[in-house]
Structure formats: C-alpha cells, structure tokens
Amino acid sequence: MSNDAAFVEFQRVQKSYDGEVLVVKDLNLSLPKGEFLTMLGPSGSGKTTCLMMLAGFETATHGEIMLDGRPINNIPPHKRGIGMVFQNYALFPHMTVAENLSFPLEVRKMGKDQREEKVKRALDMVQMGAFGSRRPAQLSGGQQQRIALARALVFEPELVLMDEPLGALDKQLREHMQFEITRLAHELGITTVYVTHDQTEALTMSDRVAVFDDGRIQQLAPPDLLYEEPENSFVAQFIGENNTLEGVVKSIDGDSCVVALDDGSEIDAKPVNVHKAGDRTKVSIRPERVEFNKERLHADAHTLKATVKEFIYMGDVFRFRLSVAGNDEFIIKTRNAPDAVKLQPGQEVEIGWLAHDCRALDA
Amino acid sequence: MLVAPLLLFVLFSFIVPIASMLFRSVENGIVQDTLPLTVEALQNWDETTGELPDEAVYDAFVRDMIVAIDNKTHTRLGSRLNYEETGMSSMFRRSGRKLGKMDPETDGPFKDQVIEIHDGWGDPNTWAVIKTHSPAVTNGYFLNAVDMRRTPEGAQSQPEDKQILIKLFGRTLFMSLVITGSCILLAYPVSYLLANLPMRVSNLLMILVLLPFWTSLLVRTSAWKVMLQQQGVINETLVWLGLVADDARLVIINNQIGTIVAMTHILLPFMILPMYSVMQTIPPTYTRAAKSMGATNWTTFWRIYFPQSIPGIGAGSILVFILAIGYYITPEIVGGTKGVFISNRIAYHISSSLNWGLAAALGTILLAVVMLLYWCYDKIVGIDNVKLG
Numbered sequence: 159m160s161n162d163a164a165f166v167e168f169q170r171v172q173k174s175y176d177g178e179v180l181v182v183k184d185l186n187l188s189l190p191k192g193e194f195l196t197m198l199g200p201s202g203s204g205k206t207t208c209l210m211m212l213a214g215f216e217t218a219t220h221g222e223i224m225l226d227g228r229p230i231n232n233i234p235p236h237k238r239g240i241g242m243v244f245q246n247y248a249l250f251p252h253m254t255v256a257e258n259l260s261f262p263l264e265v266r267k268m269g270k271d272q273r274e275e276k277v278k279r280a281l282d283m284v285q286m287g288a289f290g291s292r293r294p295a296q297l298s299g300g301q302q303q304r305i306a307l308a309r310a311l312v313f314e315p316e317l318v319l320m321d322e323p324l325g326a327l328d329k330q331l332r333e334h335m336q337f338e339i340t341r342l343a344h345e346l347g348i349t350t351v352y353v354t355h356d357q358t359e360a361l362t363m364s365d366r367v368a369v370f371d372d373g374r375i376q377q378l379a380p381p382d383l384l385y386e387e388p389e390n391s392f393v394a395q396f397i398g399e400n401n402t403l404e405g406v407v408k409s410i411d412g413d414s415c416v417v418a419l420d421d422g423s424e425i426d427a428k429p430v431n432v433h434k435a436g437d438r439t440k441v442s443i444r445p446e447r448v449e450f451n452k453e454r455l456h457a458d459a460h461t462l463k464a465t466v467k468e469f470i471y472m473g474d475v476f477r478f479r480l481s482v483a484g485n486d487e488f489i490i491k492t493r494n495a496p497d498a499v500k501l502q503p504g505q506e507v508e509i510g511w512l513a514h515d516c517r518a519l520d521a
Numbered sequence: 522m523l524v525a526p527l528l529l530f531v532l533f534s535f536i537v538p539i540a541s542m543l544f545r546s547v548e549n550g551i552v553q554d555t556l557p558l559t560v561e562a563l564q565n566w567d568e569t570t571g572e573l574p575d576e577a578v579y580d581a582f583v584r585d586m587i588v589a590i591d592n593k594t595h596t597r598l599g600s601r602l603n604y605e606e607t608g609m610s611s612m613f614r615r616s617g618r619k620l621g622k623m624d625p626e627t628d629g630p631f632k633d634q635v636i637e638i639h640d641g642w643g644d645p646n647t648w649a650v651i652k653t654h655s656p657a658v659t660n661g662y663f664l665n666a667v668d669m670r671r672t673p674e675g676a677q678s679q680p681e682d683k684q685i686l687i688k689l690f691g692r693t694l695f696m697s698l699v700i701t702g703s704c705i706l707l708a709y710p711v712s713y714l715l716a717n718l719p720m721r722v723s724n725l726l727m728i729l730v731l732l733p734f735w736t737s738l739l740v741r742t743s744a745w746k747v748m749l750q751q752q753g754v755i756n757e758t759l760v761w762l763g764l765v766a767d768d769a770r771l772v773i774i775n776n777q778i779g780t781i782v783a784m785t786h787i788l789l790p791f792m793i794l795p796m797y798s799v800m801q802t803i804p805p806t807y808t809r810a811a812k813s814m815g816a817t818n819w820t821t822f823w824r825i826y827f828p829q830s831i832p833g834i835g836a837g838s839i840l841v842f843i844l845a846i847g848y849y850i851t852p853e854i855v856g857g858t859k860g861v862f863i864s865n866r867i868a869y870h871i872s873s874s875l876n877w878g879l880a881a882a883l884g885t886i887l888l889a890v891v892m893l894l895y896w897c898y899d900k901i902v903g904i905d906n907v908k909l910g
Contacts, residue, residue, distance in 0.1 A: 215809055235812040236821075248810035252828045261824070262814035313814065 164188035164224070165349050166212065166317060171221035173207050181207050183373040185221070189351070189366070191316070194343050196352045198360040199370030200396070208370075209319050209353050214238050225317065236265075241310035241318040241348075245325055247302045249294035255281070255305050256290035262313040280312040283342065300331045307339065311346065318343070320352045324359065336363050357397050361385065369393050385444075390431060391519040394442035401445060401488050407437045407518065414513040416460070417441055419483045425460050426513035431520050438521035445477075445491040447515040450499070450507045461510040464488065466501045476500065482509065539888075546881035549659040552651065555598045556585040560655040568649040568673045578648065579631040583623055590621040604876050605661070605670065606650045612641040649673050662882035686866065686883070693863040694890075696781060697845035701792075703785045704841050705834060708792035712833070715793070716800035727797075734790040742851045745783040749774040749855065775857025783855045788844055792837035799833030839898060843891055863887060 166189050173182040182204040189195045197205040210216040211223060214235030222229050230238060249258050259277040268276075281287045284304035294302055303323060310318055320339070324332045340363045343350045354360055360367045361381040369376045369384065369392070377384060377393045388394035395402065405419035407429070415429040417439060425441065432439045449455055450464075467486060468479040475491045478501055482488040490509070492498050501507060553560050558581035566574040589595040599613030616639045628634070636643035653671050654661060661671040668684040669676050678684070711730065715723045733741060748754045751770045759765040773779055803826065811821040849864040856865070863883060870880035 213809075213813055215812075235809070236815050236817055238813075239815065240813060242810065242813035244806045244810055246804070246806060248804070248806040250807060250810075250825055250829075261811070261816070265814065265816045265820055309814070319813075 163190050165191040165193075165226055166351070167224040168208070168212075169222045169224065171208075171211065171218045171223060173204070173211060173216065174219045180219075181373055182211075182218075185373075185375065187368060187375060187378065189349065191349055192344075192347050194340065194350045194352065194363060194365045196354060196360040196364040196367045197370055198354060198357060198367050198396075200355060203370040204373040205353050205368075205370040206321060209321055209351060212351060213240055213242055213319055239313075239315050239317075241313065241315035243306050243310045243318070243320040243323040245322045247294070247306040247323075249302055249305055249309070251294055253293075254290065255286070255292050255294065255297070258294065258305065259290075259309050259312050262309065266313060276312055280308040283311070284308045284338070299327055300335065303327060303331075303335060304338075307342070311342070311348070315348065317349045317351070320350065322354050323352075324354075324356075332359070339363065361397070369396060371396070387430075388442065388517065388519070391440045391442060391521075394440075394517065394519060399445050399489060399491075401443050401448070401482075401485070403441050403443075403483055403485060403488075404521070405439060405441065407432045407435050407439055409435050415518055417518055421483045423460075423462055423483055425462060425516065426511075427516040427518040428514045430517045432518045439518045440521050441516055441518050443511055443516045445489040446475075448490045448509055448511055450490070450501075450509045452508060452510070455510045455512070459510050459513075461508045464507050464509050466503050466505045466507065468503055469501060480507075480509070542881045542884055544881075545877055546662050546885045547658050547660065548878070549654060549661065550657045551598055551601050552655045553657050555589050555594050556582065556651070556655075558582075559585050559651070563648065563652045563655065566648070566652070568645065568652055571645055573632075573643065573645050574648050576630050576632050579635050579642075580625070580629060583620060583629075583631045583635065584625045586616075586620045587623065587625065590617050600875065602650060602654065604665070604874075604879065605654055606646070608641065609647070609650070612639050612647070615639055616642070662878040663886070665879050666882040666886055686863075689861070689863050689866055690886070690890075692777075693846055696777060696784075696860075696862070697842050699781055700784050700788060700845045701838050701842045703781065704789055704792040705838065707785065708789055708796055708837065709830075709834070712793050712796035712800050713830075715797045716803070717805075730790055730793050733786070738787065738850060739854075741787055742783055742854045745779070745786065745855055746774065749779050749782065774855055776859040777856075778860075779855040779857070780852045780860035780862075783851050784845060784848060787851060788841045791840045791844060795836035795840065796830065796833035799836070800830050803829050835898070839895070842894070846891060847887060 166187075168185045168187040171182060171185040172180055174180050185204075185208060187208075197208060199205045207216060211218050212225075214230070214233065218231060223231060225238065225240075249255075250261070253261065256277050259280055260273050263273040263276060277290070278287065281290055284307055286301060286304050286308065289297065289301065289305070294305065297305065303326075306323065310320075323339075324335050327335060336359055339350075339352075352360075352363065361384070364381060366378060366380050367384050368378045371392050377389045379387075384393065385398050388397060391402065394400050403417075403419055403425070405417045405425075408416045408418045408424065410429050410432070413428060415427055415432065416424055417427050418424050427439075427441045452461070455461070462482055464480040464482045466478055467481055470477040470479070474494055476494060476498060478490045478492075479486075480488045480490060559578060562578040562581040563574065566578060586595060589598065595613050595617055596610070599610040602613075603610035616635075619638045620635070623631070623634070641647050649672075653673055659671070660676075664671055664676050665679075666686055668679045668687045670679055711726075715726055715730070717723075718726065746753075750756070751772070751774075753774070755773065756765065756770045760767050760770065765771060773782070807825050807829070808821050811825045812818075816824065846862075847864050848862055849868055852860055852862045853865050853868075856862070864887075867880045867883045867887075870876045870883070
C-alpha cells in the first residue's frame, strides 16, 4: 500500500531505554484506516514498547511515528486522541462505571446531557447498560473488560490500542470477547492495534499480524499466510504447532529442493530462505500436513521411517507423537473421521508429505 | 498459649497502669481514712450558714489528728487539701506538733484551743473544704481539669487567674492540627516522589527520610534549639544576609512557632511512610489511562491520583495527630511557656506538684478526646480506608 493511505506509520523507529540495548530495532510499519493489526510476539520482543510509543507514554529514540499524516513524536499522550485498553483494565476504582465512562467526555468539556447519552450508548454497545451505577470492584473480570472497552470507545477515537486486554480472562470468556472486540472494531470502522502473546487470539481477530521478535518485525502478513507460509523458522515455530527437522540443502531445483537430514535420510521441501546447495536449514512442516498414506504422495516422493511413541485422543483430532530422524517430538494430527487410522505406540510407519507443505527455512 | 507472654506483658505494663490512672482520677479515700470521726461529725454541720462547726467536730478532729500524727499521715492529707485551698498544707504541718501533745480524754473542750494553735481552724471555709472533699469517690479532679472546682454550692468555675487548663487543651488541639496540616503539605510531594521515582533514586531518598527517624528525638529537638534561638543559625544567617536587623531578630523559639516547626520535622516520617506505602500501590496505568482519555497532567492528578491517595493521608494524619496531641519532650524543650502542650502540664502535676489525681484526670480526658476523634474519623472516613502498608 502506498504511504499516502497509511493512517498509522512507523518510520525507521528505534527505541532504547538505557542508551545501549535497542529494544526496538528499525521498525517500519504502516497500517491503513480501519485495519485490525495485531502485534504478536514473546515477552520482551518489543511489541508493548511499540504500543506505548504510539500512545505517547514512551518516546522513540530514533525515527518518526506518523498519525494521519502528522508526526506525533512531540505530541503529549492526552492530545493524541487515541483510545486505549489496558492489560488490567485500569478502571478507576473510586468512580462508578458511568463516571469512568464519563471521564474522557468531561475532560473534553462536553455538556451533561450529551455525556449521559454517549455513556448510555457506549454501555449498551457492550451490553452493560444496567451496570452504570456499580463500582468496578463489584464487576467480574469479563464485565470489567467490557467497561474498559466501552471507556476506550466512548469518546469515538479513530485509533484504539489494546495491550493484552484478554490476558486475565478464562478461555471461554476470552473467545467470546475476541469475537466481540472484532465485531465492534469492524462495525465502528476504527483502526485497532492489538498487542498479545497469544497466537490463537492473533490469528482469529486480525486483518494482519506483525510477528515481533528481538525488536524486529519477523513477518507481517494476514493470518492465513502467516500460518501457511511462514518466512522464517521463528515465525514457523511461534505460530501454531510445528515440526522441525534440521539438515543441509543437497540440491535446489526451482520450486523444490532436497534436504539431507542430520541422520542421513533425505526429504523434499520448498526452498523459502535457502539459496544454494550446502546451506544449513531447518525444515518446517505442520502436523496436519504429514501423510502416512503412501497412495496420496507422489510416486517418487521421499519418505521417512518413523516409530509411533504416543497416541493422544483429543476428540475432534487424533494426535500422535513420533520419533522421526532422531526427533522424538515429531507430531502428526489427523481428523477423527470414520476412515481414520489409529496408530498404536510402538508401530513402525512410513511418512511423507507434499514438497510445497514442507518449507526449508533459515537455520 | 503462644501469645500469653505478650498478653501478660500488655496486661501488666499497659492495661493495669491505665486502669489505675482512671481509678486515681476519681479516688479520694485519703480524707475519710485520715479523719474518719471528723468526717462523720461534719455531716451534722451545715456549711452554708457561715458559722463554725460545734465542739463535737473539734473533738473528733483532735482524736483523728492524734492517730494521724502517730502514723505521720497528716502532712499527706495537708498536701491533698492544699490542691483545693492554698495554705492547707502548712496549716496541717504547723498544727501537727501541738495537736499531737493533747490528750482527748482530759484536755477538752478543744474548739478554742485548736483555733489558738492556728487561726485557720477558726475559718468556716476550712471545714467546708474538708467536708466537700470527704467522699471517697470525687469528681473534684475532673472539675479541676476543666477549670472548675467543687464547692459547698456545687460545681463552680475557677477564678479567672486559675483558668488555664481549658485554654491549654484548646491550644494542644489547635497546634496538633496545625502540625498535622503542615506535615500533610510537606509529606505529600515527598511521598509522591518516593513512589514514582526509579527504584535507585527513591531508595536513596528513603534513607534521607529515615535517617532523622533513626536519630534520637532529643538530639533532633536540641538541634532545633540551636537552629531557632535568637543567636542561632537561622537568625545569624538572616542578619548576615541583611534580611533582618540585628536588633529585631526573629523570636522563633520558646513559643508556638518553635514547637510547630520542631514537631513538624520530628513527626514528618510518620506522615511520609503511610502516604508512601499507599501511593506505591496506585498502579501507573491509572494515570496512563486518564491521559490516553485526554486528561491533562493536572486533571489526571486531581481526579484520578489524589482521590486514591486519600487513605494514605488519612492514615498519616491520624498517626501524626494522635502522636502530636500527647507530645511532651519537644514542647518542653522548645516550647517555652506559650508553646507547651497539655502533656507538659500533666508531667508537671506528676513530678512537681505531685497532684496525681489531677494528672490522672487530665490524662483520662486526653485519652477520651483521642478516642472521640478516632471514632469521628471512623464515622467520616472509615477506618477500613486507612492503609499503613
């Protein structure tokens, strides 16, 4: 996308807290209006720092952050007009829910009638209309979460930042809120930057996901591409379940290559960021793309011998742990279909895969 | 079982003394014990007529005194009655020797003889005082403590020149309030810094707060004496700078200013510590949240931060106020006559005038005032809102 359409833009942003170690290294990122972007990464990867720089609570050591075409490095947080949802909600304990929501409107010197109307509308939006007179401490975690969301949206900001807002909720509630948040964000057409370390959350909610590690964006892509076509081994490992085998590239032939694994066996793979024969590589293959039905593979496809170590019944899927080429943690998943094969521990099988499902990545 | 040692310690070192103090403030057995016959004989005498009691009273008095002089208790009775009527002590002491030589069976009648020994015995008022203070349980000390006295006509105000205690109570309360107020003003910014600065800096600052806290109270008070006196550091500096003329040095010691300055300094840590521990628990995300919603720094502070720090102010204020109201050493050293507290008066009655009953009554009133204030505070602010850590 062109820079003109960018609503939020990071240009070569660097951040260091102590003047020595860069927490954020050369960050370039732009997102158009209305996009739901998730910053995903392990803790310490710099994602929260990026969010705080955007909110104005941290200043960039280098580079420029633009909001709607204007540089905002020197604008204090309270003049940026960015809504924010915090990790622990940060609802003011000495105010009622309605007062909490009314606060951003009061500081904008809005009239009383208008305030009450907007507060009511925001509460209805998150289905909390009846809770206006309660104190935050009287609400459950999920309810507090809704109030925090309503409070970030009540003054109609164009950009909303969320810092791991669902971290404290149980699984079911979290899934429900994921849906609510995306629905609201799309309905209201607001641009959202969402920070999380939960990859399921990132995949299910976002238009695009930026995977952070070591202060850099490792990959910026829509969820499906991120899962199916990871560009490096960090992303492959971090997103979803993944099997890794290590070896050396033996030959590259356009769209496919042969990798000699460390135990001497050979497999087919798709070269992604290996460039020549002799490069060390980690090949990545998703558990659900492994085949042990030879008839579905190419006649000349390479196969590997494997020993079943463990069978785990998970209801909708079967999960097997295998020992493959010296890797005891090789996982295979099959759908629980009528014709599904149940492998028994100790059984020897031959496994293989389509070359383009197996990606040869950096070592 | 495990709390038993502490329980016993508290019982004997704290609860028993307080109970005995409460008891002492109303206890008045001495008149009855020393002059039992006289007290009985005085029941038939009407003190409001202005006439002297009859021979029976004098007869009983001589019999009582002979026993009392043998036991050497008559001087103690004299001191006790001296609190009520000046001169009684010397009257008892001087009459002692001659009364002791009398024989109650043969030497009567006694009325004129006794008046001969000391003409005080010829004053109806003397006998009125003895009769008024004869009950074993008296409210006399409490009346004294609020500038009143027990008279034959009931409770009456002390003469103007003796009314000092109410004023002293008022001054104690007022100055404690001023000290608490100035502690709040000084401690709040410091606590805020302590709670919001990076760990390394705030630890250093904390040591600066605690260092005087660990220093002896007497040393700190004496230091203020050096600072504040007319030839002291502050005055010398001001004179040297030319801000104050040499012959118009500031009088900032031995008055209320001296007490307020020194006590504010001494009690400051008791305000800072609870404030700090409350402020430490206010997460920085609250201020961030407020700013992200468009609040300026001031609005954020006033609407979000300050209300949440109130429990700290409450805890610190209670602590400082209660400590201040019973303070003794500092006002004694830097307070002069204008800056002393009620505790100094209590100490005076305990160690100089030996009027323990009055001291106990004053102490009881002080205790009651503190408990009343504590109760009011609980009603208004709620003691649950007080956090010390």
